[in-house]
Every structure is written in C-alpha cells, then in structure tokens.
Amino acid sequence: MSKCNSGIKMANYNEQYSRKNNIKIMNWKEGSDGDLREQFIAKMKETVNLDVKPQEVVAIHRIPGKQGFPKPVLVKLFNADAKIKVLKKRKELKGTYKVVEDMTKHNMGLINRLNNHERIEQAYYFNGSVYGRTLEGTRHKFDIFDDIDSKLPRRK
Numbered sequence: 001m002s003k004c005n006s007g008i009k010m011a012n013y014n015e016q017y018s019r020k021n022n023i024k025i026m027n028w029k030e031g032s033d034g035d036l037r038e039q040f041i042a043k044m045k046e047t048v049n050l051d052v053k054p055q056e057v058v059a060i061h062r063i064p065g066k067q068g069f070p071k072p073v074l075v076k077l078f079n080a081d082a083k084i085k086v087l088k089k090r091k092e093l094k095g096t097y098k099v100v101e102d103m104t105k106h107n108m109g110l111i112n113r114l115n116n117h118e119r120i121e122q123a124y125y126f127n128g129s130v131y132g133r134t135l136e137g138t139r140h141k142f143d144i145f146d147d148i149d150s151k152l153p154r155r156k
Contacts, residue, residue, distance in 0.1 A: 005145050012106045012144055016128055021058075021083050022102035025073040026065075036060045040075060047096060048089040056082040074102060101125055106144045117148050 025040075037057050044050040056078045062071040077083045090099040103111075107130055114123030114132040122133045130142050140151055 008106075009144060012104050013128075015104045016107060019102040019104070020128060021077045021080060023075050023077065023083060023086060024063075024100050024102050025075065026070075026098040026100065028070055028073050028097055030062070030070045036062075036073065040073070043097075044086065044089070048092045050085065050089050052082070052086065110142060110144050110146075114142060114148065119152055120148070 028043075037054065037060050040057060040060055041052045041054060044052045057075060058078055059074075059076040061074060063074045065071040075086075077086070086099065087101070093099055103125055107125060110130050111123045111125065114120045114130070117132070119134050120132040121135050121137075124131055124133075131139055132142055132148075133139050134152060138153070142148065142151060
C-alpha cells in the first residue's frame with residue numbers, strides 16, 4: 001500500500017473514531033423553534049418511551065443535507081452506552097424518523113460498493129468497522145481500499 005493510501009486510511013480511521021458516539025437523525029422537520037436538545041429528549045420519551053438525560057447529549061445541531069429534504073440532525077452523545085440505548089430503539093421509530101450511525105464518507109462509499117457487489121448479501125457498520133456477509137453466510141471485514149473480489153474466498 002502506498003504512503004498516500006496509508007495516510008488516507010489512517011485519517012479515515014481517526015475521523016470515524018471521533019464520530020463513535022454520534023448518531024444522525026433523518027426526517028426531523030425543520031422550522032420548529034426552541035432548543036434541539038430539549039426537543040430530542042422529548043421526542044425520545046414520547047415516541048419510544050426512552051429516558052435520555054440532558055447530560056447524555058453533549059451536542060446537537062443540524063448539518064447540511066440533500067436539497068428538498070429536512071437537514072439531518074447530528075447528535076453527539078456522552079458515551080457508547082447512551083448511543084446504544086438510542087440505537088436499540090430505532091426500529092420503533094420507523095415511519096417517523098430514521099436514526100443512523102454517523103459514518104465517514106469513505107465508509108459510506110465502502111458500504112455502497114459492498115451492497116452493489118454480486119456476492120455480498122448484506123453490508124453493515126459495527127463498532128468502527130465495515131463488514132460484509134456473503135451469500136454463503138460468511139462474514140468478512142473490509143477496509144476502504146480493499147479489492148472486494150480478492151478479499152472473498154474463491155467459489156468452489
């Protein structure tokens with residue numbers, strides 16, 4: 001691997017590490033006045049009966065998004081426990097909000113490449129890394145510069 005690719009790989013790792021306690025909330029309508037932190041805590045209580053303490057929300061703000069859609073809300077939580085607590089309830093939020101992990105552009109691109117690969121059934125992010133499950137049911141860890149075909153075992 002070239003020094004340039006190695007540097008990009010390390011930068012991606014560091015950026016992803018800095019996002020490890022972050023979540024993004026999609027489809028949260030804009031225009032409501034007031035404190036986003038208080039709104040987030042209230043929405044979690046109302047919609048999924050989840051008690052999020054104010055001190056568990058380190059920072060919360062809107063980030064740029066696709067034109068014509070509400071800007072996503074980025075929530076930086078105090079620790080992984082607080083993040084996991086919210087992520088465990090995300091299925092119950094279906095139809096209202098979409099809660100996703102905050103991933104780097106490189107990792108999102110890797111997941112898209114894996115999802116479009118003919119031998120990968122599912123691609124997902126877990127604990128700072130990207131994984132793909134093959135049609136045969138085996139799980140493999142991938143990095144941003146990996147050649148997907150060479151990483152997968154040959155078919156019999």
